[in-house]
Amino acid sequence: MKTRTGRNVQFRRIWPGETALLTDHLKLLSPADRRFRFAREVDDAFIESYCARIDWLTDIVIGAFSGEELVGSGVFNLIGWTLPLTAGAAVAVDADLQGEGIGSELLRRLLVVSQNRLVRRLYLLCLNDNVAMRRMAQRFGGRIDTFRDETESLFEPSLPTPLSFAVEAMDASEHLAFWAGMPASALIQPRSRAA
Numbered sequence: 001m002k003t004r005t006g007r008n009v010q011f012r013r014i015w016p017g018e019t020a021l022l023t024d025h026l027k028l029l030s031p032a033d034r035r036f037r038f039a040r041e042v043d044d045a046f047i048e049s050y051c052a053r054i055d056w057l058t059d060i061v062i063g064a065f066s067g068e069e070l071v072g073s074g075v076f077n078l079i080g081w082t083l084p085l086t087a088g089a090a091v092a093v094d095a096d097l098q099g100e101g102i103g104s105e106l107l108r109r110l111l112v113v114s115q116n117r118l119v120r121r122l123y124l125l126c127l128n129d130n131v132a133m134r135r136m137a138q139r140f141g142g143r144i145d146t147f148r149d150e151t152e153s154l155f156e157p158s159l160p161t162p163l164s165f166a167v168e169a170m171d172a173s174e175h176l177a178f179w180a181g182m183p184a185s186a187l188i189q190p191r192s193r194a195a
């Protein structure tokens with residue numbers, strides 16, 4: 001996608017061998033954005049442990065890339081296997097690219113992922129003073145509920161349809177185009193920003 005200021009950003013799944021990319025991206029968030037992302041203040045060790053605990057069998061991580069740099073992330077995680085299926089999601093965008101539509105695109109994709117995996121309840125938690133997240137949740141039809149200092153946005157995706165599968169397939173075709181343009185070295189050992 002072209003961002004509102006004309007930057008070219010591509011979206012694709014992040015895979016288990018790329019955990020370092022996600023860790024570096026989240027560690028680059030400012031203290032304020034870390035607090036917004038995790039609903040509390042967190043240090044580097046917490047972020048490392050959070051990324052190491054991603055269950056790559058059921059969780060889905062979508063990355064937003066500017067060139068080879070991971071500048072945004074959306075994490076979908078299934079919460080147990082009880083019916084109706086329930087999941088949580090969280091998004092983060094590098095500070096210098098916020099307000100350009102990347103967070104909205106990540107959320108749109110997370111909602112399609114949820115629908116196609118029969119998730120009937122998707123929760124996004126944020127702090128009450130997270131204006132951007134609250135606006136985004138409202139725009140995508142989330143039901144907002146506030147308790148103490150936290151805001152819970154509940155989405156109730158419809159059942160999957162041929163169209164929703166087609167939309168996810170089209171999103172995935174961008175992933176293929178992305179990889180096709182990658183040098184082979186990047187496929188073998190994706191570069192982390194700390195390197």
Ligand SMILES: CC(C)(COP(=O)(O)OP(=O)(O)OC[C@H]1O[C@@H](n2cnc3c(N)ncnc32)[C@H](O)[C@@H]1OP(=O)(O)O)[C@@H](O)C(=O)NCCC(=O)NCCS
Pocket residue numbers: 033034036037038089090091092093094097098099100101102103104105124125126130131132133135136139
């Ligand atoms: C929340 C976040 C992911 C939004 O990403 P983004 O790329 O800036 O989002 P978008 O550009 O798509 O904008 C989403 C909405 O927020 C608004 N917005 C963006 N930045 C804003 C700001 N600093 N203040 C107020 N509103 C803001 C946009 O105007 C837009 O509103 P609209 O839909 O009414 O036009 C990003 O701000 C972020 O990473 N924050 C830190 C981590 C975090 O809060 N994560 C959410 C908890 S799960």
